[in-house]
Amino acid sequence: MKQITLILATVFFSAISFAQKPDNHHEKIKTLKVAYITEKLNLTQTEAQNFWPIYNKFEDDYSALRDDVSDKRKDIDVDKISEKDAKALIKEMEQLYEKRYRLYQKYMTNLQTVLPAKKVISLKKVEDDFKRKMFEEYKNRHGNSKKSS
Known part of the structure; x- marks a missing residue:
């Protein structure tokens, strides 16, 4: 029952989000x-309350490091960079990748x-499944808009 309530609440807030921000695709x-993750991982209310702050913090920090790299x-202008600067840049990038690994x-x-x-093990598969579904949806919508043009 709690699971159904949690899913319904999430769907309700999704609908509100769609209605209020029509141009904000990322949200x-x-x-x-x-x-999707809450449903597929079958998170309890307590698990969800504890999980999402950890997940969101990781996503934000990881994204910032990915942007840095x-x-x-x-x-980099490969044609103009000196060997010394290239080595320093490699070292800097290695440190960023190490930071991502520790994160x-x-x-x-x-x-x-x-x-x-x-x-925890299932999370990666669920994330990959979500990305695949989003990509398929994008292809379907993008393909359909090209055909109607």
């Missing part, structure tokens, strides 16, 4: 992702304090 997707790579280790440790190990 819509995030809301759908929350509902991307910024380092895109600012992931901490995330896994934190998840195991609020979820059973089986749900």
Whole structure:
């Protein structure tokens, strides 16, 4: 019963989100992702309350580190960089990747304090399934809009 209430609440807030922010696709997707993960992992109310702050913090921190690595790579003019600067940049990127790895280790440790190990293991598959569904939906919508043009 609690699970159904949680899912219904999530769907309700999703609907409100869609109605209030028609142009904010990222928020819509995030809301759908929350509902999807909550349902597929069969999170209890207590698990969900403890899980989502950990998950969201990791997502934010990981995204910031990914952006840092991307910024380092895109600012490189390979034709003009000196060997010394290239080596320094490689070292800097290695440190960023190491930071990402340590962040992931901490995330896994934190998840195991609020979820059973089986749900932690299932999380990656559920996330991948969600991404695949979103990609398929995008292809379907994008393909259909091209055909009608």
